[in-house]
Amino acid sequence: MIKYIGLLFIFIESILIGFSFNEKLNNKIKILKSVKSLLQQFKIEIAYRMPTLIELFSEYTDESILQLTNNISENLKNGLTSEKSVINGVEFSSCVRILSKEEKYFITDALSKLGTSDTDGQISLLENAVERIDYYIENAIEDKRKNSKVYMTASVYIGLVIIIILL
Amino acid sequence: MDKTLENIFNCFDKFFYTVMKNIKYDINEVRIRSDKPVVIYIKNKPYFITKNSDIIPLEKFGTINDYVIVTFAALKNAFSGLCEYSIYKYQNDINNGFITVRGGHRIGICGTAVNNTDNIKSVIDITSMNIRIAKQYIGCSEIFLKNTDIEKGILICGVPSTGKTTLLRDLSRSLSKNYCKKVSVIDERSEISSTFNGKSIFDMGLCDVYCNYTKSKGIIQAIRTMSPDVIVCDELTGDDIESVIYTVNYGVKLIATVHCDNLNSALKNPSILSLLKTHAFGEIVFLESKSFCKIDKIYKLEDIKVD
Numbered sequence: 450m451i452k453y454i455g456l457l458f459i460f461i462e463s464i465l466i467g468f469s470f471n472e473k474l475n476n477k478i479k480i481l482k483s484v485k486s487l488l489q490q491f492k493i494e495i496a497y498r499m500p501t502l503i504e505l506f507s508e509y510t511d512e513s514i515l516q517l518t519n520n521i522s523e524n525l526k527n528g529l530t531s532e533k534s535v536i537n538g539v540e541f542s543s544c545v546r547i548l549s550k551e552e553k554y555f556i557t558d559a560l561s562k563l564g565t566s567d568t569d570g571q572i573s574l575l576e577n578a579v580e581r582i583d584y585y586i587e588n589a590i591e592d593k594r595k596n597s598k599v600y601m602t603a604s605v606y607i608g609l610v611i612i613i614i615l616l
Numbered sequence: 617m618d619k620t621l622e623n624i625f626n627c628f629d630k631f632f633y634t635v636m637k638n639i640k641y642d643i644n645e646v647r648i649r650s651d652k653p654v655v656i657y658i659k660n661k662p663y664f665i666t667k668n669s670d671i672i673p674l675e676k677f678g679t680i681n682d683y684v685i686v687t688f689a690a691l692k693n694a695f696s697g698l699c700e701y702s703i704y705k706y707q708n709d710i711n712n713g714f715i716t717v718r719g720g721h722r723i724g725i726c727g728t729a730v731n732n733t734d735n736i737k738s739v740i741d742i743t744s745m746n747i748r749i750a751k752q753y754i755g756c757s758e759i760f761l762k763n764t765d766i767e768k769g770i771l772i773c774g775v776p777s778t779g780k781t782t783l784l785r786d787l788s789r790s791l792s793k794n795y796c797k798k799v800s801v802i803d804e805r806s807e808i809s810s811t812f813n814g815k816s817i818f819d820m821g822l823c824d825v826y827c828n829y830t831k832s833k834g835i836i837q838a839i840r841t842m843s844p845d846v847i848v849c850d851e852l853t854g855d856d857i858e859s860v861i862y863t864v865n866y867g868v869k870l871i872a873t874v875h876c877d878n879l880n881s882a883l884k885n886p887s888i889l890s891l892l893k894t895h896a897f898g899e900i901v902f903l904e905s906k907s908f909c910k911i912d913k914i915y916k917l918e919d920i921k922v923d
């Protein structure tokens with residue numbers, strides 16, 4: 450009896466692993482979309498209200514990248530340059546850990562250039578970043594479409610194979 | 617040391633911050649030039665600062681290594697920090713050669729201009745900075761108010777560092793609070809009131825403060841919307857003539873400042889002359905050049921031939 454319960458537990462565990470991989474794909478899209486929305490909001494705010502970078506980052510309250518924006522605003526408040534604040538913020542935010550190296554580099558690159566030029570420069574920088582992030586979002590959606598089923602099916606099969614082997 | 621000043625010095629390296637924090641004197645100005653000894657002004661007299669926060673008069677210059685020096689790289693970083701890492705917010709001011717930071721302190725900058733066809737587009741490679749420390753001396757306008765007639769409109773003239781803005785600040789506070797006047801302050805660079813996030817760092821009494829409005833737009837808006845008795849603004853130029861005429865037409869009294877050291881040079885200056893010709897100022901007050909907020913001479917407009 451215990452053996453069968455153990456096998457059932459292994460099977461469920463295997464499905465959960467597949468599910469968590471699938472969730473990662475969903476989260477990745479969610480985070481990239483949040484970053485896009487941040488870039489768009491920054492563009493509007495800079496054009497209309499011209500707040501400082503500290504205000505911009507501390508006023509952005511989207512849950513999925515809250516840790517990132519909080520880290521960056523704290524770094525800025527502690528007197529780090531905007532570039533160092535962003536690099537440090539991206540490095541120490543667990544919310545962006547699931548992103549690829551290239552995606553993280555893109556975010557660091559786009560955000561660290563903020564505050565370094567006049568309003569027109571900032572707006573074109575943000576417009577450009579929004580265009581570029583669309584590419585990463587599309588890739589992530591495509592990645593999810595391709596791999597989501599694969600992860601789920603593989604997790605079921607792997608679970609079954611383990612059960613057969615153990616039986 | 618004032619928190620706003622600490623914030624300024626904090627933008628530089630820690631050593632500079634500590635040295636400045638330990639200076640016990642009342643500083644008027646700090647002049648920082650890249651890779652050169654920092655000079656501070658106390659009661660309008662220049663001094664070098666040693667690494668132990670002692671001050672040495674300029675004429676007793678020793679070897680350069682004895683004094684506090686800010687490097688070009690540190691100056692560049694500090695400038696970004698002073699702009700709150702948000703150059704876009706300060707771009708217009710930067711193009712005009714200065715920024716005003718929290719506390720109303722004005723920081724003059726000098727570097728390399730990037731020009732487009734007819735304007736300065738940006739200033740890069742900052743090599744010198746002049747931090748002018750804003751202060752509030754409550755009551756410094758009392759003697760001024762006793763000797764002048766606000767109802768005639770007043771043009772305050774003086775060379776830099778004679779306390780024009782400090783005087784305006786106290787005049788605004790006193791007129792609105794003690795004399796129950798409706799005072800609108802047009803604070804184009806947030807220097808008079810030092811307003812940040814809707815709060816003024818200085819006591820501005822019961823003034824209505826138009827922050828970051830250009831003088832000409834601010835004056836017209838104030839007249840249209842706030843029915844002021846008196847409008848106060850700093851550093852008028854010839855570009856503001858139309859709005860000054862507007863105050864005359866609506867019977868609003870104007871108290872303003874201009875850069876000028878004596879009546880002769882005022883009358884030779886086309887923009888000051890055109891301001892006087894509007895008859896918005898019944899009295900022209902000159903401030904003493906080597907003291908602070910002290911009246912040197914008062915002229916009545918009818919005694920001067922301006923037309």
